[in-house]
Amino acid sequence: MAPAAVTNGAPQSAQDVSLTTSSLEQKIEALPVKNGSAKGTAVPTQSPEYQELDASKLTFHRTTSPRPVPDEATAHAGSETICTDHMITATWKASTGWSAPELKPYGPLSLMPTASVLHYATECFEGMKVYRGHDGRLRLFRPDLNAARMLMSSLRISLPSFPPRELERLLHALLAIDGPRWLPRDRQGSFLYIRPTMIGTQPQLGVQAPSEAMLFIICTFMPRMDAPPGGMRLHTSPEDMVRAWVGGFGYAKVGANYGPSLAATAEARKRGYGQVLWLYGPEQLCTEAGASNFFVLWRSKEDPNRVELLTAPLDDRLILDGVTRRSVLGLARERLAGQLEVVERRYSIDEVTQAHAEGRLIESFAAGTAFFVCPVSHIHHRGSDIPISMGDTGKGGDFTLKLKGWMHDIMYGNEQHEWGVLIEEEKQ
Amino acid sequence: MAPAAVTNGAPQSAQDVSLTTSSLEQKIEALPVKNGSAKGTAVPTQSPEYQELDASKLTFHRTTSPRPVPDEATAHAGSETICTDHMITATWKASTGWSAPELKPYGPLSLMPTASVLHYATECFEGMKVYRGHDGRLRLFRPDLNAARMLMSSLRISLPSFPPRELERLLHALLAIDGPRWLPRDRQGSFLYIRPTMIGTQPQLGVQAPSEAMLFIICTFMPRMDAPPGGMRLHTSPEDMVRAWVGGFGYAKVGANYGPSLAATAEARKRGYGQVLWLYGPEQLCTEAGASNFFVLWRSKEDPNRVELLTAPLDDRLILDGVTRRSVLGLARERLAGQLEVVERRYSIDEVTQAHAEGRLIESFAAGTAFFVCPVSHIHHRGSDIPISMGDTGKGGDFTLKLKGWMHDIMYGNEQHEWGVLIEEEKQ
Numbered sequence: 017m018a019p020a021a022v023t024n025g026a027p028q029s030a031q032d033v034s035l036t037t038s039s040l041e042q043k044i045e046a047l048p049v050k051n052g053s054a055k056g057t058a059v060p061t062q063s064p065e066y067q068e069l070d071a072s073k074l075t076f077h078r079t080t081s082p083r084p085v086p087d088e089a090t091a092h093a094g095s096e097t098i099c100t101d102h103m104i105t106a107t108w109k110a111s112t113g114w115s116a117p118e119l120k121p122y123g124p125l126s127l128m129p130t131a132s133v134l135h136y137a138t139e140c141f142e143g144m145k146v147y148r149g150h151d152g153r154l155r156l157f158r159p160d161l162n163a164a165r166m167l168m169s170s171l172r173i174s175l176p177s178f179p180p181r182e183l184e185r186l187l188h189a190l191l192a193i194d195g196p197r198w199l200p201r202d203r204q205g206s207f208l209y210i211r212p213t214m215i216g217t218q219p220q221l222g223v224q225a226p227s228e229a230m231l232f233i234i235c236t237f238m239p240r241m242d243a244p245p246g247g248m249r250l251h252t253s254p255e256d257m258v259r260a261w262v263g264g265f266g267y268a269k270v271g272a273n274y275g276p277s278l279a280a281t282a283e284a285r286k287r288g289y290g291q292v293l294w295l296y297g298p299e300q301l302c303t304e305a306g307a308s309n310f311f312v313l314w315r316s317k318e319d320p321n322r323v324e325l326l327t328a329p330l331d332d333r334l335i336l337d338g339v340t341r342r343s344v345l346g347l348a349r350e351r352l353a354g355q356l357e358v359v360e361r362r363y364s365i366d367e368v369t370q371a372h373a374e375g376r377l378i379e380s381f382a383a384g385t386a387f388f389v390c391p392v393s394h395i396h397h398r399g400s401d402i403p404i405s406m407g408d409t410g411k412g413g414d415f416t417l418k419l420k421g422w423m424h425d426i427m428y429g430n431e432q433h434e435w436g437v438l439i440e441e442e443k444q
Numbered sequence: 445m446a447p448a449a450v451t452n453g454a455p456q457s458a459q460d461v462s463l464t465t466s467s468l469e470q471k472i473e474a475l476p477v478k479n480g481s482a483k484g485t486a487v488p489t490q491s492p493e494y495q496e497l498d499a500s501k502l503t504f505h506r507t508t509s510p511r512p513v514p515d516e517a518t519a520h521a522g523s524e525t526i527c528t529d530h531m532i533t534a535t536w537k538a539s540t541g542w543s544a545p546e547l548k549p550y551g552p553l554s555l556m557p558t559a560s561v562l563h564y565a566t567e568c569f570e571g572m573k574v575y576r577g578h579d580g581r582l583r584l585f586r587p588d589l590n591a592a593r594m595l596m597s598s599l600r601i602s603l604p605s606f607p608p609r610e611l612e613r614l615l616h617a618l619l620a621i622d623g624p625r626w627l628p629r630d631r632q633g634s635f636l637y638i639r640p641t642m643i644g645t646q647p648q649l650g651v652q653a654p655s656e657a658m659l660f661i662i663c664t665f666m667p668r669m670d671a672p673p674g675g676m677r678l679h680t681s682p683e684d685m686v687r688a689w690v691g692g693f694g695y696a697k698v699g700a701n702y703g704p705s706l707a708a709t710a711e712a713r714k715r716g717y718g719q720v721l722w723l724y725g726p727e728q729l730c731t732e733a734g735a736s737n738f739f740v741l742w743r744s745k746e747d748p749n750r751v752e753l754l755t756a757p758l759d760d761r762l763i764l765d766g767v768t769r770r771s772v773l774g775l776a777r778e779r780l781a782g783q784l785e786v787v788e789r790r791y792s793i794d795e796v797t798q799a800h801a802e803g804r805l806i807e808s809f810a811a812g813t814a815f816f817v818c819p820v821s822h823i824h825h826r827g828s829d830i831p832i833s834m835g836d837t838g839k840g841g842d843f844t845l846k847l848k849g850w851m852h853d854i855m856y857g858n859e860q861h862e863w864g865v866l867i868e869e870e871k872q
Contacts, residue, residue: 096556097649103557125554126554127555128524128553129641130524130525130527133699134553134567134699135569135639137565141563209649218523220525221639223706224710225707225709232557234557258689261691264689264704265704270703271562271564272700275564275565275699275700279600279653282652386651
């Protein structure tokens with residue numbers, strides 16, 4: 017059975033209501049464009065009193081007691097994520113829309129025990145990084161993609177719409193202030209992690225879309241995870257656990273994709289593996305590695321002279337449309353044309369096993385914001401092991417390191433590229 | 445394709461690690477029994493310093509400003525759920541275990557923006573009611589089942605273990621104090637809703653099981669939903685949306701089952717339907733009605749003299765093992781033997797449509813704590829309508845009302861039954 021058939025008995029045309037996942041995208045497309053910004057600037061059906069999220073209304077309440085900035089090792093020593101001095105919050109009500117966003121000292125949120133997010137997982141987020149370039153400048157990497165995805169995730173989980181461009185502006189505002197002190201010019205080649213988050217806050221236990229919500233943006237330290245000693249070791253998913261399914265929400269960055277997968281990840285780690293390689297369906301299709309996209313490089317079975325960079329397709333809606341994934345594929349198509357072919361299609365763990373057995377498996381890596389481009393050295397599947405080359409240096413295969421290097425150069429300003437978006441920092 | 449095959453290519457025996465959903469149940473079974481209480485009393489692998497949840501350690505911090513108790517209409521007038529004067533909280537750390545639980549004034553929770561629950565949906569809950577009997581006494585209904593399910597949900601979503609019996613004791617403690625004032629003796633035939641909730645509170649953005657958590661129990665007003673005018677109207681689920689899937693977590697009461705379904709429910713409500721009837725797989729199997737279990741009564745196709753009370757089975761793990769479901773089936777088997785046969789099996793919406801067309805469809809209802817036993821009058825599926833009899837009274841079919849009546853009598857003390865558990869209330 018093809019996974020796409022799981023939800024679908026009758027043809028799509030038999031559906032007489034616009035009560036579908038695809039209708040969410042149509043809603044996003046239908047949002048009008050204002051002020052030359054990206055789509056999604058205003059919701060046409062709102063009342064005249066409805067206020068749209070507007071970064072130009074940002075108010076500033078600065079901390080009077082800035083905390084000492086730890087070095088990276090200290091920042092990661094405890095079980096608590098260290099955040100920068102400030103955060104940005106904005107609240108939303110269905111009746112009145114968005115409040116003026118506030119930049120204020122980082123600190124706890126107050127939520128009623130009946131808040132929607134605590135019961136019904138009405139929550140979504142983004143993961144981004146800000147990079148201190150080798151030229152001393154501060155950059156985001158393709159923040160427009162994160163902002164657009166956050167809007168998609170928000171609508172999927174019944175949280176409010178907002179203009180993605182305004183979210184980008186808020187990121188710039190927070191980083192302009194916290195960037196210089198928390199990622200100083202002498203930490204070139206370092207990054208901070210940014211977590212825009214939206215939660216349903218309505219204090220109501222009814223199982224329904226919340227009529228109140230909060231957007232918050234925090235900026236934190238996060239460990240480097242792109243070069244685990246010996247490479248990333250994957251364990252395939254349990255036979256009776258599935259991460260995401262056709263007709264579900266695996267493509268959206270909502271909390272509901274994460275909590276349920278933690279048990280399998282914990283068990284895999286106990287056994288010495290870093291992440292779970294999530295398989296899908298009776299064909300055991302490869303989907304994601306932990307919370308990252310997954311890639312293999314192999315020589316084609318049909319033509320051993322053809323090298324393929326293979327990853328799961330987006331159209332099953334099982335996997336996240338990763339910014340790193342999209343960028344890696346773009347660079348491969350542009351800069352490795354002639355050396356390899358990018359293939360986005362369904363493929364099974366058995367195909368990977370067979371490629372290994374026939375000596376056709378060349379490299380593998382996981383890609384995502386947290387793990388960046390992380391070489392995979394080992395896959396354990398149902399009692400068998402698939403070792404994968406980490407190249408001559410032991411740090412990853414040639415193609416993996418080449419792609420990783422190009423990405424790094426764009427992120428850290430060694431290469432001037434439209435994907436690297438400069439932050440105008442406040443003078444210290 | 446049978447739904448059970450979705451996750452399963454190789455036979456179960458090929459799985460060489462205990463990294464499965466079923467292993468969670470084995471863990472629950474393995475928990476030792478202490479003090480004669482239910483299984484799950486202590487976690488054997490914990491350090492000697494580890495403290496188990498212990499209701500006998502409950503501390504009391506009573507409100508000095510009790511709020512006025514609204515009448516039911518006032519309580520449901522706003523968009524905020526009204527809670528009673530107190531709540532119980534207990535916190536957990538992986539290193540030290542459970543704190544002494546506290547009974548304290550109802551009020552907001554303080555959570556760091558990095559708290560696990562806000563990002564990864566590490567949350568689960570229970571829904572229960574406390575009933576003011578026609579004899580003036582206060583009763584819970586089978587609270588042991590809710591407590592056991594809460595433990596199962598907690599482990600599924602990587603939250604801590606606890607002895608279910610201690611959760612029951614905490615319920616008694618809260619209701620002993622808030623019951624007399626918030627559900628007074630003259631409100632016979634009324635109820636309050638109880639929401640035990642567990643959330644991951646560790647302030648850490650890593651995608652991993654939280655090392656800190658909080659249990660809280662709140663007690664609220666909730667509207668009566670068991671007799672909507674004209675009966676419950678259902679709209680079948682969108683073709684490209686699935687609520688739960690084999691290998692997923694549809695059987696656990698975790699937040700991740702709710703948020704993703706809100707969009708379809710909102711769309712169905714706009715169209716005049718109360719809930720979504722969630723279908724599964726290419727066969728379009730009937731699973732749940734909204735967040736309730738779903739039942740049909742029909743005359744068998746094979747033998748028109750045989751009446752069947754049909755509902756989806758538990759073994760696919762798609763649906764919640766509802767306390768109301770279990771009780772309704774138990775009463776039907778015990779008290780309607782000879783009149784009908786209880787059948788738990790997969791069945792499709794096409795079978796329901798066919799039964800309607802052939803005049804075999806007798807009644808339908810949804811059952812759950814919130815909706816109690818709620819007659820279904822109408823199902824809309826792909827442009828066609830299935831009307832269902834609401835009986836001579838217009839309040840539900842004969843079997844539906846009979847089952848509902850028996851349940852009511854046990855809940856409100858008209859019938860003395862082991863399922864009704866008395867609360868010892870404080871003297872006012």
